[in-house]
Amino acid sequence: MTTESPIGIFDSGIGGLTVVKAVQAALPAERIIYFGDTARVPYGPKSQITIRKYAADDTAILMRYQPKVIIVACNTVSALALDVVEKSCGKIPVIGVLKAGAKLAVQVSKNNRIGVIGTQATVCSNAYACAINQLNADIEVISQACPLFVPLAEEGFINHPATRLIAEQYLAGFRKQEIDTLVLGCTHYPILRQVIEETIGSKIRIIDSAEAVALRTRELLLESGLLNPSGHVSVPHLLVSDLPQKFSMLYQLFMGSELPDVELVEV
């Protein structure tokens, strides 16, 4: 493990590319290896046993590249199987998108009322509320599952009136709850950020977990002396377990650039 070792990032599918983009922006000199488990996406609706098995598999794939840090970009794995990742990678530090998002939300909230949106599994696990209350037990956390946001984002229905109706249905309750901070607890949700912002109103501060995890990674590499002092900007090394038909379109939607070479790995 040296300053030149890569940063390993994994997610259940393509959503974690929002984390890749945020890490690239915060740490342009670092090499990034990304594994998206596109053959088994989505993890959200699956059982905890299955999610924990997949988390071990995903970690093993990244470990082949001897990363200096592993970022769990998947909120579902961060919520239900972060300990599996930690056990599977020995002394390599692990950063979960969930704890990073929770920490930033706690720093930002002034009225101690934080909203969290995510998949059914993330919300049911109550992991965001636990992480937030470990940092500050006085904070009230109000959670809402938004299962249609991922398919709407992937279908590119960014500004569609149906997306607005569905956002209104999912988010209207937050207005009465008087939250001042809303955590996007799913890596897909930044794609729908504008609709979400317009639905909840401009007074509520949105926390993008992808940005939060990038900041935390920068801190950790600085603290441990592992920041790459002389790297160059490079395209991420992409590993996927399947190459879905819409992959190229989705990559462009998430990264805003053309799809580079992709390596297929078996899970």
Next chain:
Amino acid sequence: MTTESPIGIFDSGIGGLTVVKAVQAALPAERIIYFGDTARVPYGPKSQITIRKYAADDTAILMRYQPKVIIVACNTVSALALDVVEKSCGKIPVIGVLKAGAKLAVQVSKNNRIGVIGTQATVCSNAYACAINQLNADIEVISQACPLFVPLAEEGFINHPATRLIAEQYLAGFRKQEIDTLVLGCTHYPILRQVIEETIGSKIRIIDSAEAVALRTRELLLESGLLNPSGHVSVPHLLVSDLPQKFSMLYQLFMGSELPDVELVEV
């Protein structure tokens, strides 16, 4: 293989339960073994190589029960991997939901203009158009992928205004095309049948592939002398590769009855 052998049915997930329900209605004296690959659902967006591998796995699981017929309730597998199923099960006859739906649509259409809706993979494979044109080369087939229909059905947004807006967006084109028949080329879509019907208008006849496959199964068992003469109505034997949190709610949505015992199998 005897008259008392079960009917094996598999699907990528829970959608094939609409086929189970239709087969139960058409053949109440038959035992049904259903495998839903809930750990790896959805197959739709995955690559052909992955779908073909999964099709072999799914067939092997049903073969343990020595079925007298295997019904492929998954449109994606019917479109891209029916030959894999046929090779994997020796002399057991195989019925694909796709060919059954195509055949019924050809029988019903009077103006030789048929619409087909399905997942991205089913539509891109062009398999419905091929199956229809093999039966009648003069028929014009107009296809439309509706990727949001599955998540909308699973979220229970059966009568939601957002579902109507999305149906309008997907289906409006059919009005100009002057089709007289529309095939529901995905086992989830019968759940949204009312919205689909109201959107396309009452002049277009809807073909539910689940009903079509049940009729074809009845024919085949009669022809081969394998109809069970003395069976009793029984609950289907359910096998799944994962038990998602919403399984019980989804079972009720699809079957209209309480979830019976479920057996977990590894894939």
